[in-house]
Amino acid sequence: MGGAACGMLRPMPEGDTVWRAARHIRDALAGRVLTRSDFRVPRFAVTDLAGRSVTEAVPRGKHLLIRTDDGLTVHTHLKMEGRWRITPASGRLRESYRIRVILANAEWRAVGYQLGIVEVLPTAQEDRVTGHLGPDLLGPDWDQAEAVRRLRADPERSAAEALLDQRNLAGIGNVYKSEVLFLRGIRPWRPVGKIHDVDALVSLSHRMLDANKDRVNRVTTGDQRSGHGTWVYGRRDRPCRRCGTRIRCAELGDRITYWCPSCQPD
Numbered sequence: 001m002g003g004a005a006c007g008m009l010r011p012m013p014e015g016d017t018v019w020r021a022a023r024h025i026r027d028a029l030a031g032r033v034l035t036r037s038d039f040r041v042p043r044f045a046v047t048d049l050a051g052r053s054v055t056e057a058v059p060r061g062k063h064l065l066i067r068t069d070d071g072l073t074v075h076t077h078l079k080m081e082g083r084w085r086i087t088p089a090s091g092r093l094r095e096s097y098r099i100r101v102i103l104a105n106a107e108w109r110a111v112g113y114q115l116g117i118v119e120v121l122p123t124a125q126e127d128r129v130t131g132h133l134g135p136d137l138l139g140p141d142w143d144q145a146e147a148v149r150r151l152r153a154d155p156e157r158s159a160a161e162a163l164l165d166q167r168n169l170a171g172i173g174n175v176y177k178s179e180v181l182f183l184r185g186i187r188p189w190r191p192v193g194k195i196h197d198v199d200a201l202v203s204l205s206h207r208m209l210d211a212n213k214d215r216v217n218r219v220t221t222g223d224q225r226s227g228h229g230t231w232v233y234g235r236r237d238r239p240c241r242r243c244g245t246r247i248r249c250a251e252l253g254d255r256i257t258y259w260c261p262s263c264q265p266d
């Protein structure tokens with residue numbers, strides 16, 4: 001328990017990160033004609049979207065869908081290290097082996113770095129890549145009852161793993177998982193069937209992502225100061241902000257989870 005991975009920390013993309021990226025891409029590209037596209041993934045190396053108009057950029061959980069007026073969708077996923085950068089098209093582009101896709105119009109250039117997924121597919125077939133997702137925490141069609149129903153459908157599963165499973169609800173990553181479980185006093189290993197109030201857990205997750213969707217620095221404590229933003233995530237061996245107990249860290253499934261043994265007794 002608590003191997004080297006526990007010490008490794010970088011801000012991970014979660015639903016709020018993708019929501020913000022989609023908004024910036026929409027502002028830069030939507031309603032304008034692409035003058036350049038450059039896919040640096042083997043499967044789409046010769047795909048050229050120049051001349052098409054972007055109609056919208058839609059976040060779905062941790063997936064991002066950029067649609068064009070002729071029925072194509074650029075589907076991307078940030079995975080662990082991906083990010084998007086929007087810059088004026090007139091500026092010089094700094095080349096990097098990390099670039100996976102470039103979409104530009106006369107004014108703006110959107111560059112996707114280290115994206116875990118980049119593919120182009122017919123918009124009509126988006127279901128193929130996002131159809132498995134549970135209710136989207138930041139989606140206009142957010143459905144809390146359905147998210148609760150899906151979580152409860154597998155009562156033996158640990159709370160931590162169930163929250164990360166995007167088929168239950170879409171948008172939660174490792175940080176929110178650790179933080180909501182702390183705030184609800186639920187040990188990460190507790191089976192979903194033994195959680196008293198799954199509704200409250202889901203509703204808190206929704207509020208937390210929603211409150212952070214416009215913020216660059218994710219904060220779950222309400223404290224914007226650097227290093228004060230989380231209750232337990234990234235705080236291995238530090239004193240719990242609530243009770244002073246040493247925060248623990250361990251791998252659960254294949255992900256790191258943080259918890260306070262006193263505030264999350266079982």
Ligand SMILES: [Zn+2]
Nearest residue numbers: 240243260263
């Ligand atoms: Zn505590």
